[in-house]
Amino acid sequence: MKTFAIILFVFMCVAQWVVPGKMIYDSESVVTSGTVYNFKTQPIDPSDPFRGKYITLSFEANRIDPPGDHPWQYNEEVYVTFMQDSAGFATPASISTTPPAEGAYLYTKVSYVDSGLSSPVGFELPFDRFYLEESKASEAEKAYWEAQRDSTQVAYGVVRIGAGNAVLTDVMINDRSIVEVVKAMNRTPE
């Protein structure tokens, strides 16, 4: 009985380390070797009971006019590649049901299909959360809304994309990290 418990214990420990370990390995490999893209965004501020406060980002580059006449289905697994537009922001370059042979691509799912063959296809961007220190989340949202009112300011997420996976590494407002913006806001009295 004791031997069985020990075997089960070892199995339990291994499993409990494999899950976070695999998550770290996957994310870290994207962070170190993925391609950087800037996604234009609009954040809001909810919270998660386990991971704390975050801002949710709503990206503009989440739909593409698909080439060809493939009948796209809701929830279909797809591979999307991106390129930079003239302003330096990410914009979808291609969508397919098979992974590209080389280069950075994102594995995701179709989130929206319009009727008609060549109408735009929407897809999920699975990096819509940016976690912040509890005290800074609502300040960050304020900073964002100020940036929205002021049309000269631009908010975007810095995303690294590897072979299928993506990691959001920072959210920038006018090329400054949102964390830095909030710190500066806290230093200057209202």
Next chain:
Amino acid sequence: MELPANTRAAFLFLKNEYLPIPVISTTPATRMSKQILKELPELVRANVIGEETAQRIVAYYQDQPNPTTNRLLVVFGILGGLLIGMGIVLIVAHNWDELPKAMKLGIGLLPLLVGQGIAGYIVVKNIQSRAWREGCGAFLCFAIALSISIVGQVYNIEGNFGRFLMAWMLLTLPCIYVLRSSVTAMLYIVGVTWYACEVGYFSYNFMEGSRAPWKYGPMLMLVLPFCYTEFILPGIKNNFYYFISWLLVLSLTVCLGTFQGSDQLLMMAYMSLFSLFILLSEIRLFETQRVLTNAFLVVGSLGIMISLLILSFEWYWEDIYDHSTLHALAGVETFVPGAVTLMAIALLFVVLRTKLPAAINLKAYAFLVFIALFLLGIKMPGAAQLLVNLVVLVFAVYTIRDGARKNHLGILNYGLLIITGLIACRFFDTNFSFVLRGLLFIGVGVGFFAANIYMIKKRKQSA
């Protein structure tokens, strides 16, 4: 002759004051033993037992482990594990962005290492202490949640809460068996239920509606071997058993609705589930000393009566009187209601092998009655609705009779409450005159008084 209370007290006081008291050291263990030990000097003085016997009784209780202290230790162990685990989760959720990434990950994963270390020590040293096992299980459960959350937080991984709950619970599952921890089993049942609700109720998607959490069933079943080996096989019915059985029953009741087809068929699934619970409560293995500790009986019976009262309204039968019901019957939506009904039928046969049909709680047959009414309702909804009222009345009378037979005031009043519920429901949708409704209520009120007085008198006579 019985002395008046104050004279008797004075007499006892004098007796204890002036008669020599044998010297016996008493270190009470439980309320029961405390009482016995308190009586010992008196028993010795009255020559009921000798001095030596008294000393032996004291020695016996001194050698016994102290269950009160043990129970307190277990409770504090569990509370400690839970609070520390949840506290760390909250502190880490603050997200200290001054800390470098590696340190954040290290701090987030450290509780897992500590929890596993303690669990390993308990397993290798084969420590039997319940407080340690339960406390460690509760702590480890939250440490696992933390280990997944911290990675999600550091790398801003998108949150699919349903998938997170599933991964968390599957990693928690081995802790139940490694530590033989009932609290971890309870947390697991709660977590699996949360997962089913998250997927089935809370994540409504406008493109595809809500999805049925099919993994809920197998995940819940994975905890059953623990319940079997820990409670059923050795025949232990302690507080942990009561809590776990309540959680299991409530979990099934809450989550059955996530497998929603049409409302009509969902009602069939629920009727079969509640009948299944009552049938389980009829099996010797699940019998308990008190009614309230038998979750199967309480939830099953209440569920059936509430469902029947709902069915006594017109709207359910209005919807059923429709060809779409027949289409639904032929579709995939019948899978869950059909499976639950088949299980109830199978269990009914099992119970009938050991008991006579009349000896089983009448409410166990509710699902068969409902199926008959359902089939009748497709053609004649009015007749089915009327018959539901009759069925409720029959169940109420049966319950009152059962209460009287078992000399149980709770069951008796429950039966009367069912009748009151039925009348209250009809109060809203019938054309009876106010006078008639008033008379009905007075009648039931008198019934309450009469039945209770009759019962109390009967008890006094037999005492």
